[in-house]
Amino acid sequence: MSAPRDRGTGRPRHRRRNTALAIGVPLALTAAGTLAYGSVFGIGAGAEEASAATPAWATATADGFASVNSLGQKGTYGGRDGKTVTVKTLADLEKYATAAEPYVIVVAATINMNPVGKEIKVASDKTIVGSGTSGQIVGGGFFLGTGVHNVIIRNLTIRDSYQGTWNDKDHDFDAIQMDGAHHVWIDHNDLSRMADGLIDVRKDSTNITVSWNKLSNNNKTFGIGWTENVVTDITIHHNWFRETEQRNPSTDNAARAHLYNNFLEDTSGTTITSSYGNYSRGRTKMVLENSYFQGVNNPVIKDSTAAIVQKGNTFVGTSGRNESGGTAFDPKTYYAYTLDRTADVPSLLKSGTGPRSSIGTFTSAAAATTLTVAKDGSGQYSTVQAAVNAVPANNPSRVVIAVKPGTYRETVKVPANKPHVTIQGTGGSRKDTVIVYNKASGTPKPDGSGTYGTSGSATVAAEADDFQARNLTITNDFDEAANQSLSGHQAVALRTAADKVFLDSLIINGDQDTLLLDTASADKLGRVYVRNSYITGNVDFIFGRATAVIDQSIITLKKRWNGTSAGYITAPSTAADRKGLLINRSTVNGDVSNASFFLGRNWHAGGDATLRPQTTVRNSTLSAAIKSTPWSDMGGFSWKNDRFAEYKNTGPGAGSASSDRPQLTDAQAADQENADWLGDWTPTAS
Numbered sequence: 001m002s003a004p005r006d007r008g009t010g011r012p013r014h015r016r017r018n019t020a021l022a023i024g025v026p027l028a029l030t031a032a033g034t035l036a037y038g039s040v041f042g043i044g045a046g047a048e049e050a051s052a053a054t055p056a057w058a059t060a061t062a063d064g065f066a067s068v069n070s071l072g073q074k075g076t077y078g079g080r081d082g083k084t085v086t087v088k089t090l091a092d093l094e095k096y097a098t099a100a101e102p103y104v105i106v107v108a109a110t111i112n113m114n115p116v117g118k119e120i121k122v123a124s125d126k127t128i129v130g131s132g133t134s135g136q137i138v139g140g141g142f143f144l145g146t147g148v149h150n151v152i153i154r155n156l157t158i159r160d161s162y163q164g165t166w167n168d169k170d171h172d173f174d175a176i177q178m179d180g181a182h183h184v185w186i187d188h189n190d191l192s193r194m195a196d197g198l199i200d201v202r203k204d205s206t207n208i209t210v211s212w213n214k215l216s217n218n219n220k221t222f223g224i225g226w227t228e229n230v231v232t233d234i235t236i237h238h239n240w241f242r243e244t245e246q247r248n249p250s251t252d253n254a255a256r257a258h259l260y261n262n263f264l265e266d267t268s269g270t271t272i273t274s275s276y277g278n279y280s281r282g283r284t285k286m287v288l289e290n291s292y293f294q295g296v297n298n299p300v301i302k303d304s305t306a307a308i309v310q311k312g313n314t315f316v317g318t319s320g321r322n323e324s325g326g327t328a329f330d331p332k333t334y335y336a337y338t339l340d341r342t343a344d345v346p347s348l349l350k351s352g353t354g355p356r357s358s359i360g361t362f363t364s365a366a367a368a369t370t371l372t373v374a375k376d377g378s379g380q381y382s383t384v385q386a387a388v389n390a391v392p393a394n395n396p397s398r399v400v401i402a403v404k405p406g407t408y409r410e411t412v413k414v415p416a417n418k419p420h421v422t423i424q425g426t427g428g429s430r431k432d433t434v435i436v437y438n439k440a441s442g443t444p445k446p447d448g449s450g451t452y453g454t455s456g457s458a459t460v461a462a463e464a465d466d467f468q469a470r471n472l473t474i475t476n477d478f479d480e481a482a483n484q485s486l487s488g489h490q491a492v493a494l495r496t497a498a499d500k501v502f503l504d505s506l507i508i509n510g511d512q513d514t515l516l517l518d519t520a521s522a523d524k525l526g527r528v529y530v531r532n533s534y535i536t537g538n539v540d541f542i543f544g545r546a547t548a549v550i551d552q553s554i555i556t557l558k559k560r561w562n563g564t565s566a567g568y569i570t571a572p573s574t575a576a577d578r579k580g581l582l583i584n585r586s587t588v589n590g591d592v593s594n595a596s597f598f599l600g601r602n603w604h605a606g607g608d609a610t611l612r613p614q615t616t617v618r619n620s621t622l623s624a625a626i627k628s629t630p631w632s633d634m635g636g637f638s639w640k641n642d643r644f645a646e647y648k649n650t651g652p653g654a655g656s657a658s659s660d661r662p663q664l665t666d667a668q669a670a671d672q673e674n675a676d677w678l679g680d681w682t683p684t685a686s
Contacts, residue, residue, distance in 0.1 A: 058084060058104045058127065062152070062185035063396040064209035064235025064258065068334050071149070071207070075394045076183040078127030078152030079104040086131070090114060097122045097142070106131050107156060113140025117161050117173035117195065124148050130155040132357045140173065141194070146180030146203070155355045157190040158198075166219055171195035178205040186210045190354040192217045197247070201234060202226040206255075208234040214354040216242040217272065225252025230283050237261050237337070240349040243272040248296075253282035258331045260289040261340050263349045266296045273297070276321070280306040285328040287311070292345040293318050300324065314342045335392040336369040336399045369399045375406040384412045384423065384435060393417045398686050400424055403472070405432035411439070416463045416498070416520065422686065423460075425471040430507050435460055436475040441488030441513075443478075451488065454513055458495035463520065468502040468686065469494075475509035480561035489561075492516045496546065501528040502683040511558060512539040517546035517581070525578065529674075529683040536590075540571035542581060543603060545611075547574075549677050550583045557590030557597050557625050565593035565625070568632060570600030572613040579677050580614030580643065587621045588653065599630040602642040607635065614643035616672050618664070626653030629660040647672070 061067065062076035069075065082102030087093045088109035096103045102125035118140040122128070128142070129135070129152070136157040144151055153176060161173035173195035176186060180203045191198040191213060198215045201208055201224045215221055221244040224234060232254040241248045241264045248264055251257045259278060266274040276298040280286040283305055290312040293299040298320035302308045307326025315322060331337065340348060371387040372379035379402075381387040387401045398420045405427035412435060414421050425433030437459040442451050455461075459476050462469070478491035490513040494503075497518040508515050514537035519526030528548035535542060536556040542548075559565050569588070574580030581600075599622075602613040630646075630653075631639045646654075647664040657663035664672060 058129075060152070061394070061396055062183075062187075062209045063337065064211065064237065064335060065207050065233040065256070066183055066185045066209035066235065067392070067394055067396050068207055068233070069393050071182050073149050073183045073207070076150055076152065076185045076207070076209070078102075078150060078185070079125055080127065082125065087111075093128075094120050097126060097128060099123060102126065104129065107135035107137070109134060110136040110138060112138045113161070116140065116163075117171060119143035119174065119177060121145060122148060122151055125150045127152040127154065128156065129153075130157065130355050133157070133355045135355070137175075141175040141177070143174075144176075144178045144181035144184060144205075148178075148181040149183045151181070151183070152185045152187070153189065154185070154187045155189065157355060159190070159192045159194070161195045162193045163195050165195075168195045168219075174198070174200050176200070177202065178208070179203040181205045183207045184209075186213060188212045188353070188355055190214045190216075194218060196220055197223050198244075199223075199249075201232065204229050204231050206232045206234070208232070210234070210236045210239060212238045212349075212353050214240045214242065215244055216240075217244070219245045221245070221247045222249035223247045223252075224249050224254055224257070225281065227253055229253065230255045232257070233334075234258070235331075235335075235337075238340075238349060238353065239263070240353045241265065241277075243267065243270055244274065245272055246275045247279070248274070248277045250279040251281060251284045251286060254284040254286070256329050256331075256334070257284055257286040258289075259286065259291060260337070261342075261345055261348075262291040263294070263345050264291070264296045264299065265294045265346075268295060276301050278308075280308045282306060285326070287328045287331055288313060288324075290339045290342040290345065292316070292342055294346070298322075302326075312339070312342050314345075332369070332390070333392075336395045336397060338369050338397070369397070370402050371399065372402050372404065373408075374404040375408065376404075379404060383410050384408055385410055388412060388414055388418065388421065391418045391421060395420060398422060402426050403433050403435075407434045407436060409436055411437045411459055411461075413461045414464045414467055416465075419464045420466045421462075421464060422468040422470070423472065424469070425473075427471070430471050430505050431473055433471065434473040434475060436473075436477055438476065438478045439491065440476075440478040440483065440486060441490040442483075442486035454488070454490040454492060455495055455497075455516065455518070457490060457513075458492040458516065460493070461495045461497070462501060463497045465498045466500045467496065467498055468504065469506060470504040470685070471506075473507040473509065475507075476511075476514070477509070478511070480511060496528055497526065499524070499526050500681050500683075501526070502685070503528065503530045503533060504685060505531070506533040508533065508535045510537050510541060511561065512537065512541065513543060514541035515543070517542070517544040517548040519545055522575070527678055527681055529678060531683075537569075538567040540568050540601070540603070542569055543571035543573070545573045545575060545578075545580075545605070547579045547677055548581050549674050550581070550586055551674060552584075553586045555583070555586060555588045557588065557592045557623075559592055565596035567592075567596070568598045568601050570615045571603040571634065572600065572615050573603040573605040573611055574614045574643070576610060576612040581616070582672065582674070582677050583615070583617045583620055584674060585619050588626060588651075589623045590625060592625045594624040595627050597625045598627055598632045599646075600644065601632040601634040602637050602639045602644070604635050604637045609637070612642050613639075616643075616645050616647070616664070617649060618647035618669065618672065620649050621651040622649050622653030624652040628655055630655075631660075645672075
């Protein structure tokens with residue numbers, strides 16, 4: 001870490017605030033995650049905007065092809081950036097659904113379409129969601145026209161435009177119809193008894209995900225195509241097709257159709273008999289995985305020009321055509337997903353599809369996708385970075401990169417648009433899997449554009465929220481002695497610049513600036529929890545502006561490159577309204593001279609006098625290497641004007657309270673626990 005270039009001569013005092021911050025969603029959302037739909041919103045006559053905190057489900061994003069960045073749209077998140085309104089009348093539903101601005105529209109009543117068959121023309125950037133099981137659309141549905149995008153239709157019952165003619169040619173009354181729309185997520189709905197389709201995806205509509213819906217008692221259920229172009233990308237997963245005759249779905253000229261974990265059921269003795277199940281038509285490329293077909297006639301069929309790749313499907317009591325052939329595509333090239341066991345699909349979907357009575361019971365396939373890395377070629381990838389590159393942008397759920405034992409000499413960067421990534425060694429010890437490189441701040445870039453700088457020197461850089469790493473060694477083995485001519489010897493092993501980062505059972509090795517705990521930007525919170533890990537270094541080797549807890553870990557002090565013992569453990573650069581570094585229940589040791597190391601010094605990055613760097617070391621064992629005056633000034637700023645303290649440390653390096661060694665009172669210590677640092681986040685291994 002470089003010292004500030006500008007020296008400040010003074011700064012105002014700042015009052016400490018205990019404001020809890022959340023990243024990615026407004027603070028109000030964090031308090032509403034367990035409320036039922038019906039209790040979140042005040043419902044009166046007509047529509048009203050929600051005055052209570054918006055529930056967390058309003059910020060949900062799609063998985064599957066609807067999550068893929070294309071056509072200028074980055075995933076599908078509906079109306080999350082707009083106001084939330086509750087509607088009980090057709091007039092209000094149509095008013096907000098057709099509005100130009102984004103809305104989250106909560107349907108809190110049964111709304112009868114007038115005339116029968118009416119389809120509301122939904123505009124872009126909308127979430128339309130039922131309030132519990134009370135949101136019902138009767139006698140009509142929704143239409144998404146050319147260019148409409150970023151729409152979520154969720155948790156609704158849409159039913160009963162049926163006009164008494166089974167193969168109705170006169171009434172094109174659909175539950176949800178798309179003509180040229182893109183980035184649409186249809187999730188957890190109950191669709192039945194419409195005059196025509198339950199879902200029609202037509203005329204080059206693309207980036208569609210249809211998940212966790214119950215589709216029943218219908219003839220032409222789910223049609224995809226009506227175009228000569230081959231552009232539609234669609235994901236259809238965890239849907240229950242029950243007593244539906246045809247188009248289950250029929251997929252015509254789809255570029256990529258990924259169907260998995262669906263349940264198609266035709267029960268004997270009813271008035272509805274299936275004519276076929278999944279149909280790949282025209283030039284469609286279809287991947288069909290882990291779906292369950294029960295009693296369906298012609299369960300899987302294809303045109304001679306189409307492709308179907310089947311994997312892991314189950315057929316019980318089916319008859320007729322069951323076809324596959326041709327080549328398709330690998331869905332994991334586009335997005336992460338997890339397959340449920342085929343045998344579990346019927347029970348899972350019978351209980352999990354359709355509207356949910358409360359937000360806590362939405363079902364999703366949230367288990368982790370696993371990518372394997374092995375030096376010997378036995379994994380999917382031979383380098384860790386190749387596996388990171390394979391994670392789709394804006395992946396909605398956990399992706400575990402399982403790294404087999406070996407030494408991987410490479411740099412790894414998890415970019416900000418790839419959240420929910422875990423890098424995990426699979427060996428019996430954290431020593432078995434090593435990621436190592438040797439760049440330093442002063443190392444010249446190969447293209448001659450300068451040097452890497454401190455942050456660019458990291459062996460592993462995690463810039464995505466909800467990152468986890470465990471059971472690994474991460475090392476920067478830059479050789480200071482052999483590179484004395486370089487201007488900067490700062491050499492980072494691991495850099496984090498994100499929120500909700502969980503580092504568990506690691507060895508993090510370096511000399512100067514080993515572990516950089518940063519944030520994505522100065523105005524964003526970056527919480528980091530380090531547990532059961534070893535961190536080694538000698539100068540400022542735990543540093544940055546993040547809000548970080550080092551818990552139940554071993555901090556090992558190392559001699560400098562020339563054999564001398566001198567250094568600083570921490571160098572926080574904390575903002576005045578944030579918490580800095582907390583070392584708790586840990587041990588400081590190392591083969592260095594007695595009284596040669598400071599616990600830390602105050603880094604006012606860039607000479608910023610408004611910062612209030614903070615380190616608290618509590619309930620830890622300190623070796624004799626720690627100085628009796630354990631805090632040091634930096635860059636012309638006095639540490640005494642910032643926030644440095646200890647509490648109930650033990651060992652030969654511990655000391656009693658003095659003006660040079662502040663100790664927290666019991667009351668102060670009660671406000672400096674792990675939970676005070678981490679706020680509403682509880683780190684959970686996944």
